[in-house]
Amino acid sequence: MVRYRYSQWDGTQDIPEMGADQLMDVLSDSLTSHGDVWRALQKLFRLGLEDAEGRRLPGIQDLLQRLRGLKRQTLDRYNIGSILDEIRDRLDDAVNTERDGIEKRLEEARTGQQSEELVKALENVASKNLSFLDNLPPDLPGAIKEMASYEFIDPDARQKFEELMDMLRKRVMDSYFKDIQQNLMSLTPEDMQRLKDMVNALNQMLRDRMQGLEPDFEGFMEQFGDQFGPERPSSLDDLIDMLRKRMAQMESLLNSLPTEARQSLEQLVESMLQDQGLRDELLDLAAALEYLSPRRRLGDRYQFQGEEPLSLAEALRLMEELQGMDELERQLERNQYNPSAGDIDAGRVRQYLGEDAFRSLEQLQRLTDVLEEAGYIYRDSGGWRLTPRGIRRLGQKALRDVFSYLKKGRFGKHEAETRGVGGERSDDTKAYEFGDSFLLDIQRTMMNSLRREGVGTPIRLRAADFEVYETEHLTQCS
DSSP, X not given: OOOOOOOOOOSOSOXXXXXXXXXXXXXXXXXXXXXXXXXXXXXXXHHOEEOTTXXXXXXXXXXXXXXXXXXXXXXXXXXXXXXXXXXXXXXXXXXXXXXXXXXXXXXXXHHTTOOHHHHHHHHHHHHHHHHHHHTOOSSHXXXXXXXXXXXXXXXXXXXXXXXXHHHHHHHHHHTTOTTOOSOGGGOOHHHHHHHHHXXXXXXXXXXXHHTTOOOOHHHHHHHHGGGSOSXXXXXXXXXXXXXXXXXXXXXXXXXXXXXXXXXXXXXXXXXXXXXXXXXXXXXXXXXHHHHHSTTSOOOOOOOXXXXXXXXXXXXXXXXXXXXXXXXXXHHHHHHTTOSSOTTSOHHHHHHHHOHHHHHHHHHHHTHHHHHHHTTSEEEXXXXXXXXXXXXXXXXXXXXXXXXXXXXXXXXXXXXXXXXXOOSEEEXXXXXXXXXXXXXXXXXXXXXXXXXXXXSOSSXXXXXXXXXXXXXXXXXXXX
């Protein structure tokens, strides 16, 4: 026995590829309303359509709604203000490890074979260091700045603090040059100077671009191309777009944080850029990118309302994801009235909305191709037009719709609990059967009884005596 399972259409089920005839039948409904092929295609592309079995192919508005819902779920999930908690926890871990290390060294010195003078000197150093740790500034940036000049006693605590500083420097520089090759902790003075030279050369190219000159991008890449990762930019526009997106992540993060957390993160970022020359060059770079940005403002502000904590690295990745959603949303909004939709990033549709949305977009983008290949529409300078074949198909669909309402036994558009009887009475009669219309032929019915019972009164009727007129279904149209 074969079993079938039915469920409400939710947009995720497989949709078979629609043929040209099916598409033309669906398109005809919009054509009869608007009388214009282009507007009918726009409506289908924007609102979607149903196949012959009633399953719906989502339109651009459906994809927009799903994308906005996904973005809202993301914002309702995370607590952006928690990104400093990880930094605070790691700093506290380093400080507590240093305290434990100091106490351990003192205990070893007091119980070991150390001279009294050495123990006394160690106690003085320990007292000074513990007093320093007790009086660290309460704010996170101030505490990190003070700890940067602290002389650690415990090697594990020193390693933990250096790893924290490594992470902070990497996150700060990721907002400018995500794929930079050098480890920032191991930069020599020569490496730092080369980094400043690279940013200076980049700023010069941007100034040339703003002044209408032709920047020497090839020369720049020949000299500094090794500073970028495997996906090296192929043009200055690619490089500007890459840097703008990366800097926008940090700016969006700062704009989305509560005031106190934003100030703390800004101070941390500034403390990571200790070289004044590099700091000035990066500030110039940010200003030039903002000027050259089509939208001018690099990073949008996001309203987070969730509880799930985030690390700094996770927050930056989340900014990249949200900005990707914003860009896809702008593409969908721009193209919801464009049946070709050539500049919608299908890769982002698949990334954020899944494989089913990607297939839906592919089918939507092929609507005009399928109809044109079948010879139903063509394009001229005025837009899409119906071909003679398309007009015939439209007429056939209209006639089918008209005659479908004239079929025998079809319900009208009014609500009724029982089906009525229709048709014209003919002169032929038949023995009555259950369900027949009771158009009784009195003469034949009485004659049947007389033949059976004979002449006389009263006349006794039985069910088999009844004869009714037959009817025929007549359809007329003009």
